[in-house]
Amino acid sequence: MTDALTPIDRTPGRGTQLMVWGAVASAVGAYLVQVIGGRSLGPEAFAPVTVVWVVLFLGVTVFLVPVEQMVVRRVAIAGGRAASVRDSLGAIASVVAVVTVLAAAVAFVLRRTLLADDVGYVLVIAALFPSYAVNVVGRGVLAGRGEFGRYGVVLAADACVKVLGTALVVILGGGGVALGWVLALSPLVIVLARPFRAGPVDSTIPLDPGSDRRFLGGYLVAGAASQVILASGPLVLGALGASAASISVYFVTTTLFRGPLSVSYNLLARVLPSVLRRAAIDDGALGRLTTSVAVAGAVGAAAAGGGAVAVGPAVVGLLFGAEFRPSASVAGLVAAAVVLGLAALVVSQVLVARAHTGRLAWVWLVALAGAAATVIFGGGDPMIRVALGFVVGEGLALGGLVLAGRGSVSPSVG
Secondary structure: OOOOOOOOOOOOHHHHHHHHHHHHHHHHHHHHHHHHHHHHHHHHHHHHHHHHHHHHHHHHHHHHHHHHHHHHHHHHHOOOOHHHHHHHHHHHHHHHHHHHHHHHHHHHHOHHHHOOOOHHHHHHHHHHHHHHHHHHHHHHHHHHHOOHHHHHHHHHHHHHHHHHHHHHHHHOOOOHHHHHHHHHHHHHHHHHHOOOOOOOOOOOOOOOOOOHHHHHHHHHHHHHHHHHHHHOHHHHHHHOOOOHHHHHHHHHHHHHHOHHHHHHHOOHHHHHHHHHHHHHHHHHHHHHHHHHHHHHHHHHHHHHHHHHHHHHHHHHHHHHOHHHOOOHHHHHHHHHHHHHHHHHHHHHHHHHHOOOHHHHHHHHHHHHHHHHHHHHHOOOOHHHHHHHHHHHHHHHHHHHHHHHHOOOOOOOOO
């Protein structure tokens, strides 16, 4: 049994450090691209590019993060063999085709109102997800093989290409569509890492890979529900009749505060292989771990909320201007919700390792219903209602994931 569970990851701690720094570089790069592009084009001309960013964020987190997690799981279980992904190519292609067609269709329909009536943006959006699919599958192979340092270098390289490409477009006087093509093509830097080459092979992990379609189906539902809770606040405020100023304030506040959560999506590939090995050795310990993470998340949320009440409005006002300064209550609620979301993201890896994505979907659907009920039946200021719904949704998700994570153990192949 010991030989069968020999860790795939022989990379020293430096590999994990490079992965963390790569994730940070990815987030910083995204901010720099928006700052450089926004300042050069101005608010009106840059607006379609922000729409491309939103479509990209939602498409990656809802559709492509599940694909990457599936690839990491398959390759890790197979002992680092990249060839194990071949059996999943059909399921991966189906997901990529769905998100590509859906995003392009929505972009085409809304091009006049959101994309300056420029079909060039539609073409950019259609190219985003095939390009990012190559990136996430390659990263999944690297993480499943335990090459975390190489994974981090890919993240940093992608960020550098985005920033340098954006600067080049600005210097050459290019417009928003050109900036969009930088976003669409930069992920192909993954090919320089040669993730699909023959790499080191280790002993397999005795877990059943399970059905790709069942895994992806549950994960996609869970991802969609979680992103509605996380990112739909500005739309909900609009539906509640809030002013345009309130919508902008809430948008910049949540965008700023959820930075750590956005960075964490790139670190899931580091967590999952470790959880897989633990699931094979002592699955019961994972249930106890989820409780510890949840308690730490609750304490951290209280601390973050209190800190944001004290300094959050001043920080937002300093970065975006006094007119974007939120109330202390909104800042505190959003900060607390983000920390709860971080804890939920970690706990969810237990269900992902066990391929219990159906449970994952049900938990997030219940959390979404709780968040919606809070907004609908709550009273008072719309921004407070939406921020409170954010907290309730993330809190329900964390509690539900802990309960689901203490359930039956993962399937084994022997």
